[in-house]
Amino acid sequence: MAVRIRLRRQGRTKAPTYRIVVADGRSPRDGRFIETLGQYAPRSGDQALQLNTERANYWLDCGAQPSDTVRSLLRKAGVLKARHESRLAAKLAAGAVPVKD
Numbered sequence: 001m002a003v004r005i006r007l008r009r010q011g012r013t014k015a016p017t018y019r020i021v022v023a024d025g026r027s028p029r030d031g032r033f034i035e036t037l038g039q040y041a042p043r044s045g046d047q048a049l050q051l052n053t054e055r056a057n058y059w060l061d062c063g064a065q066p067s068d069t070v071r072s073l074l075r076k077a078g079v080l081k082a083r084h085e086s087r088l089a090a091k092l093a094a095g096a097v098p099v100k101d
Helices: 053-061 068-077 079-094
Strands: 003-012 015-024 035-040 049-051
Touching: 003 053, 003 068, 035 053, 049 068, 053 079, 068 079
Parallel strands: none
Antiparallel strands: 003 015, 015 035, 035 049
16 A cells, blocks of 8 residues: 555635645545645645644655655655754764764
């Protein structure tokens, strides 16, 4: 089962809001999903993105692949950068990556 993190459309006509959900890749866009991770309201300005970063990291650790749009939202929220830095710090602590002086 290919698990994806993607958007699920909600809201009225011409006033969309989206839920960020974890779903099987074969299910339809607004169909069955496993878990809701947050909301994205592109028309609401500075409060557009609400995200549960702990659960997003959990699903990324489990191998879930984000869609292109969700990947950009995770980047804006700082989830991917924090994830990269923590993984790099763990490698440096283990001595796997030599540091050039």
